[in-house]
Amino acid sequence: MIDLKNVKKIYHTGGEELIALNDVSLQIKKGEFTSIMGPSGSGKSTMMNILGLLDRFDEGSYILNGQNVSSLTDNESAHVRNKEIGFVFQSFNLMPRMSILENVELPMVYAKVSAKERHERAMIALEKVGLANRVKHKPNEISGGQKQRVAIARAIVNQPAVLMADEPTGNLDSKTTLEIMKIFQDLNADGTTVVMVTHEPDVAQYTKRIVSFKDGRLMDDQLVENP
Amino acid sequence: MIDLKNVKKIYHTGGEELIALNDVSLQIKKGEFTSIMGPSGSGKSTMMNILGLLDRFDEGSYILNGQNVSSLTDNESAHVRNKEIGFVFQSFNLMPRMSILENVELPMVYAKVSAKERHERAMIALEKVGLANRVKHKPNEISGGQKQRVAIARAIVNQPAVLMADEPTGNLDSKTTLEIMKIFQDLNADGTTVVMVTHEPDVAQYTKRIVSFKDGRLMDDQLVENP
Numbered sequence: 527m528i529d530l531k532n533v534k535k536i537y538h539t540g541g542e543e544l545i546a547l548n549d550v551s552l553q554i555k556k557g558e559f560t561s562i563m564g565p566s567g568s569g570k571s572t573m574m575n576i577l578g579l580l581d582r583f584d585e586g587s588y589i590l591n592g593q594n595v596s597s598l599t600d601n602e603s604a605h606v607r608n609k610e611i612g613f614v615f616q617s618f619n620l621m622p623r624m625s626i627l628e629n630v631e632l633p634m635v636y637a638k639v640s641a642k643e644r645h646e647r648a649m650i651a652l653e654k655v656g657l658a659n660r661v662k663h664k665p666n667e668i669s670g671g672q673k674q675r676v677a678i679a680r681a682i683v684n685q686p687a688v689l690m691a692d693e694p695t696g697n698l699d700s701k702t703t704l705e706i707m708k709i710f711q712d713l714n715a716d717g718t719t720v721v722m723v724t725h726e727p728d729v730a731q732y733t734k735r736i737v738s739f740k741d742g743r744l745m746d747d748q749l750v751e752n753p
Numbered sequence: 754m755i756d757l758k759n760v761k762k763i764y765h766t767g768g769e770e771l772i773a774l775n776d777v778s779l780q781i782k783k784g785e786f787t788s789i790m791g792p793s794g795s796g797k798s799t800m801m802n803i804l805g806l807l808d809r810f811d812e813g814s815y816i817l818n819g820q821n822v823s824s825l826t827d828n829e830s831a832h833v834r835n836k837e838i839g840f841v842f843q844s845f846n847l848m849p850r851m852s853i854l855e856n857v858e859l860p861m862v863y864a865k866v867s868a869k870e871r872h873e874r875a876m877i878a879l880e881k882v883g884l885a886n887r888v889k890h891k892p893n894e895i896s897g898g899q900k901q902r903v904a905i906a907r908a909i910v911n912q913p914a915v916l917m918a919d920e921p922t923g924n925l926d927s928k929t930t931l932e933i934m935k936i937f938q939d940l941n942a943d944g945t946t947v948v949m950v951t952h953e954p955d956v957a958q959y960t961k962r963i964v965s966f967k968d969g970r971l972m973d974d975q976l977v978e979n980p
């Protein structure tokens with residue numbers, strides 16, 4: 527499903543060069559449930575942005591679901607993203623002027639789904655994350671954890687081939703964390719490939735494989751025993 | 754230091770009323786180190802915004818460091834906040850167009866500190882959080898955890914009477930979490946009152962007292978054994 531080879535990503539800031547990803551190779555098969563761990567600044571979000579076709583890289587190649595996506599145009603990336611990838615960002619990225627319901631419907635608008643079907647599927651997703659009673663609210667009228675749950679609902683609503691999540695349980699209490707990890711496990715059991723960043727070992731234990739980053743390199747790769 | 758009595762906060766959204774804080778009374782003495790826990794949506798950030806004079810409440814009273822702050826004007830709140838309170842938000846709230854260094858200097862600009870002293874004190878704070886090598890970067894050029902560390906540096910730079918932090922270690926790996934909690938413990942040992950929201954029991958163990966919210970009410974209040 528995901529075949530990354532020798533990927534290098536360099537940031538140029540104020541005359542300095544920072545190698546954010548250094549010769550990273552990673553294969554994730556269809557149906558896997560992989561977590562990405564590593565210290566602050568080790569390259570996890572950079573990796574997720576590249577996997578999610580939100581950012582380009584300087585060297586290497588990326589094949590997603592059989593298609594070479596190493597150098598797509600912006601339009602082509604947007605099209606593949608909408609069709610194949612559900613993305614939960616580290617900083618929510620909800621549209622502040624739209625209601626919760628409209629935010630969750632957004633990926634389906636791009637995919638030209640009918641208004642009636644959008645509404646139904648958005649409500650199902652919001653019920654899954656426990657927020658069906660907040661549909662008329664705006665993002666600045668809900669708590670941090672609630673924003674994150676809206677972001678998750680939005681990411682699953684187009685039934686993506688791959689669900690990518692950067693710290694999806696970062697702002698959630700333990701009870702909600704369990705509920706969200708169960709949703710991810712159910713999606714995975716249905717065939718969705720799931721890749722998530724987490725810095726909490728307890729959360730990684732709900733996944734099936736843990737890859738660890740350090741200073742922009744992939745340093746470790748382990749299966750989880752009894753996920 | 755903090756004396757909150759019978760505080761009630763109601764949000765009115767689209768015709769509905771939500772009691773976000775319901776008859777909350779809380780006393781925090783000078784020099785305490787208190788963590789606030791509770792499920793997603795239970796009122797923790799609402800509580801922190803009121804404690805930090807960033808938001809008003811509908812009933813009750815709030816005395817901060819001997820001063821009745823229940824109904825200050827916006828200018829008066831800004832003045833008390835800048836002088837007495839260091840605040841770390843749940844969503845960083847850094848100025849996107851300023852450099853890291855300028856962001857950390859900002860509270861001192863308001864307090865009319867000289868440019869030379871601002872620079873020195875900002876560098877000391879950034880070294881404490883391990884980011885002295887990122888001073889020229891902008892917020893969108895650093896990782897999630899790095900943003901949070903900049904926010905912490907900014908909160909401590911005016912040597913506030915009370916340091917308030919909403920999920921300060923939320924996006925940080927375990928090593929950085931320990932470093933940040935040690936900074937908070939050092940500040941507390943020097944006499945700073947610290948109040949922080951966390952959803953992680955391990956992190957709350959570094960504090961001295963845990964108050965728990967549920968559905969907008971204070972439900973529990975325990976000292977930590979052997980912090």
Ligand SMILES: Nc1ncnc2c1ncn2[C@@H]1O[C@H](COP(=O)(O)OP(=O)(O)OP(=O)(O)O)[C@@H](O)[C@H]1O
Pocket residue numbers: 666667668669670671672697698699764765766771773791792793794795796797798799800843
């Ligand atoms: N500006 C607002 N307008 C309307 N309702 C709000 C607003 N801010 C918060 N709320 C509601 O008030 C309740 C408490 O929110 P709060 O942000 O204090 O929760 P929290 O304990 O910080 O949650 P989390 O752990 O998810 O960050 C929630 O039900 C939320 O939807």
Ligand SMILES: Nc1ncnc2c1ncn2[C@@H]1O[C@H](COP(=O)(O)OP(=O)(O)OP(=O)(O)O)[C@@H](O)[C@H]1O
Pocket residue numbers: 537538539544546564565566567568569570571572573616893894895896897898899924925926
């Ligand atoms: N837009 C950018 N411009 C310049 N440097 C960047 C940019 N984004 C990230 N970096 C740098 O690249 C490195 C990796 O950042 P990244 O956001 O991938 O880390 P991370 O593992 O997600 O960290 P965290 O756990 O703190 O979120 C960091 O040193 C960061 O400062």
Ligand SMILES: [Mg+2]
Pocket residue numbers: 570571572616692896897898
């Ligand atoms: Mg990150």
Ligand SMILES: [Mg+2]
Pocket residue numbers: 669670671797798799843919
């Ligand atoms: Mg909150």
